[in-house]
Amino acid sequence: MPGSTANPFRIKSPQLLVAQSGGDLEGHGLRRHMGLFQLICFGVGAIVGTGIFVGLSDSVAQAGPAVVVSFVLAALTCVLTAFAFAELGGAIPVSGSSYSFAYAGLGERVAFLVGWCLLLEYGVSVSAVAVGWSQYVNELLRYLLGLQLPAELSAGPGDGGVINLPAVIVIALASLLLVRGVRESARATAAMAVLKLAVLVAFCAIAFTAFRHGRLTPFAPAGLGGIGAGTTAAFFSYIGFDAITTAGEEAKNPRRNIPIAILVCIGLVTLLYCTVAIAAIGAVGGAEVGGRSAALSHVVDRVTGSAVGGGVIAFGAVVAIASVVLAVMYGQTRILMSMSRDGLIPRVFERVSPKTSTPVTGTLITAVVFAVPAAFSSLDAVVNLCTIGTLATMAVVNIAVIALRRREPGLARSFRVPLYPVVPLLGVGFCSYLMYETGWTTWVQFAAFLTIGCLVYAAYGRRNSRLVNDAVTPDATAVEARAV
Template sequence: MFERLLKKKDINAILREAEGKNDGLRRNLSAANLVTLGIGAIVGTGIFVITGTAAANYAGPALTISFLISALCCVLAGLCYAEFAAMIPVAGSVYSYSYSTMGEFLAWFIGWILILEYLFACSSVAVGWSGYMMSLCEGWGIHVPWHLAYATFDHTSEGWIMTGSLFNFPAVFIVAIITSLLLGGIKQSALINNVIVVIKVGVILLFIGFGLSHIDLGNWSPYIPENTGEFGSFGWSGILRGAGVVFYAYLGFDALSTAAQEAKNPQKDMPKGILISLLVCAVLYIGVTAVLTGIVNYKELDVAAPIALAIDRTGESLAWLSPFVKLGAIAGLSSVILVMMLGQSRIYYAISKDGLLPKFFSKVNLKHGTPQNATIFASIVTGLFAGLFPLNVLSELVSIGTLMAFMVVCISIVVLRKTQPDLKRPFRTPFVPFVPLLGAAICLMQMVALPFSTWVRLIIWTLVGFVIYFGYGIKHSKLNKK
C-alpha cells in the first residue's frame, strides 16, 4: 500500500505521451496569447474586488505593502513554475509536477487543493462581477430584485446565517456565458481574452492617471493603522494577513501553466508568459491600491465594487469615467473567470487521464479540442458556490489553496534538482535552493496568518478529498495498474 501511494510517473514517459496525439488538445497558443492569458487571469480579482475588503479589514492604506509581499512571493514561485512548465509542458500544472517528483498520493492531494483553488477563484470573481454589474444597472435605472442578487448564506461573527436572498443570479449568469465560450475552443477563448485585456488595462491606466489628482493625503494617515489588539487586524500583522488574503489576486500565472499542453512552443513561451504577466500585474496592483486608498478612506472600502465607489466619490470631475471603469471591471472580471474556468477544467482532465477521477472528465470534443465534460461540470459547481456564498468566505479559501500549491512547487524544484539533476531544463530557476526555499517560507508565513476558520474549511475539504482518493482513485489509478 505504502509503495503505491509513493509511486511516481516517469517524466520522459509524460513527455512522450504529450508529444503524441495530444489526446485531442490542440497547440494553438502563442507567446503573446500566454502573456495576455496571464494578465487576463491576474488583473481583475485583486484590483476590482478584493482590494477594498482587504484594506478595510486588515491593512488600511498599507495594503500596498501587502501587495509587495505577495508580489515577492509570486516572483519566487513564478521562477519555479517557469522551470516546471518548460520542463513538463502538459496539462495539470502542479498536480502533474508533483506526480513526477513526490508520488501519486501527494499529487492527488495537491490536485484536490488545485480544484479548491480554481473553483473558489471562479466563484469569488463571479460574485465580484455581480457587484459591478449591479452598480452599472443601478446607474442605468435598472433595478435587480434583492432576492436575486445576493448570496443565500453569509458568515458573520455569530456563525452562518441565511440572508433571505434566493441566490446571486448575476454571478450564475456570467458563469454560464463563460462556459459557452470555453466550449468553442481554446483559440476562440484566447482571442476574446486578448480583446478584453486591452480594454481593462486601458481602463485601469485611466483610473490611475486621472485619479492621482483626487488623492487626499489625509486618507493615507496613518499609513499603517494601529493594531486593534487582535492578530491580523491592522498593524504589521494586518499587513501580513492582507498579503495572505490578496495573494490569490496573483493566481493567473498558476492557471496559465495548466494550458502548457496547448502552447505552440511551451519550452520557450511558458516562462515568458508566466514572468511577464506577473510583473505587469504587480505594478498595476500597487498603483491602483495607492490611488484607491488615497481617494476613499480605507474604513469605507468594504464593498464589492471599491473602484466604482472611488469614482463616485470624486463627484462631477470624473463622472465621465464611471461607466468606463464599471464596464472595464465587468470585462476584466469576465476574463479572470474565463482563465480560471479553463484551468479548473484542465485539472479535472489531467487527473481523470491518470484514472484518479472517472474517465468521464477526460472526454475531449474532437471538433473544438476542449475537455467538454470537465468544462460543463466545472461550470455547474462554480455556479452553485457563486450563487450561494459571499465574497469573503470564497476569497479566503482561494488564498490558502494558492499558497499551498505554490509552496509545493517551490519544494518540488529542490527535490527534483537532487533526485534527477540531469533532466533537460529549458529554463532554470536561479539560485537554487535559496530562491525556492525562500518562496516556500514566505508562502507558509502567509498561510499561518490566515484566519483559523479558513484552516478549518481547508481541513474539511482535504478530508473529503481523502475519501474520494481511497474510495475511488487508488483502485482505478492507471499507474498502479501498470
C-alpha cells in the same frame, strides 16, 4: 485495471508525462494555438479581476495605505513560487500544472491531494469571482439605467438574497465559449485583458489628478499585524498566475514561452496593483476605500463629480471579472483532464471533442458543479479557503523543484530557479506564513477538505490509477523511451 491498488508513492517521470501528453506535438485532440502574447494575456486574464476591483477594499480595510506593502509581500510570495512554476512549466509542458509537477516530484498520493486542492484554487475561485462579477453588474445597471436587480436574484442567502443569478449566468457564458474552442477562448481572453488594463490605466490617470500626500498618513494604522492580514487578503488578487502552466499542451513553443509569460505577468500585475492602490487612497483616503463595495467606481465618481467615469470603471470590472471566470475555468478543466488520463478521477473528464478540440463534457460538468456555490454562497465565505488551498499547492511546487533537481539532474530545463535552493525554500516559508495568517477557522475547514480528499483517493483514485504496478510496464517504458 480497476480494482488493483497502485503504489501511492509511485513517481511518474517527467519524460513519461510529456510523452503521454503528445510531447511537443499535438496530442489527445488538443491543438497548439497560443503564442507568447496570448499566454501573457491569458495570465493577466486569470489574475486581474475580483481581487483588485472587489478585494482591494478588504485589503485597504486591514492595512490602510500600507496595502502597497501588502501587495508587494504577496507578490514576493508569488514571484518566489513563479520561479518554480517557470522551471517546471518549461521542463514539463503539460496540462496538469501543479498536479503533474507533484506527480513527477513527490508521487501519486501527493499529486492527487494537490489536484484536490486545485479544486479550491480554480473551482472555488470561479464561484468567488462570479459573485464579485454580480456586484459590478448591479453597479453597471445603476449607472446605465438607474436600477438594480432585486436582492433576491443577485445575492446568495448569506448576503440577504435567494439566488445569485448573474453569477450563474457568467459561468454559463464562459463554459459555452470554452467548448467552442481554445482559439476563440484565447482571442476573447486577449481582448478582455487589453480592455481591462486600459480601464485600470484610465482609473489611475483620473485618480492621480486628485492625489494628496496627506491621505497616505498614517501609513500603517494597524501596524505590522494589519500589513500581515492585508497581505493574506491581497494574495487573493494574485491567484491564477499558475493557470498559464495549464496551457502547456495548447501553447506554441511551451518550453520557452511558458516561463517568460509567468514572470512577465507577475511583474506587470504587481506594478498595476500598487499603482491602483496608491491612486485610490491618495485620491479619497483609506477610510473611503476600505470596506466599500465597488470602491474604484466610487473613487472616480468622487474625483470627477460625475457618474460617467464610474460607469466606465464598472463596465471594465464586468469585462475584467468575466475574463477571470473564463481563464480559471479553462485551467480547471485541463487539470481535471490530466487527472482523468491517470485514472484518478472518472474518464469522462479526459474526453476531447474531435469537432472543437476541447473537453466539452468535462467543461459542462465543471460549470454546473461550480455554479451551485456561486449561486448560494457569499464572497467572504470562500475567499480564505481558496487562499489556503492555493498556498498549499504553491508550497508543494517549490518542494517539487528541489525533489526533481535531485532525482532528475539531467532533465532539460529551459529556465532554472535562481539562487537554488534558497529561493524555493523561501517560497515554502512565505507560503506557510500566509497560510498561518488565514486563521484557525480556515485551517479546520482545510483539514476537513483534505480528509475528504484522502478518502476519495483511497476509495477511487488509488484503485483506478493507471500506474497499477510497482514497476513500469513495457508499454510505458516504450512511451518513455520515445520521449527522451
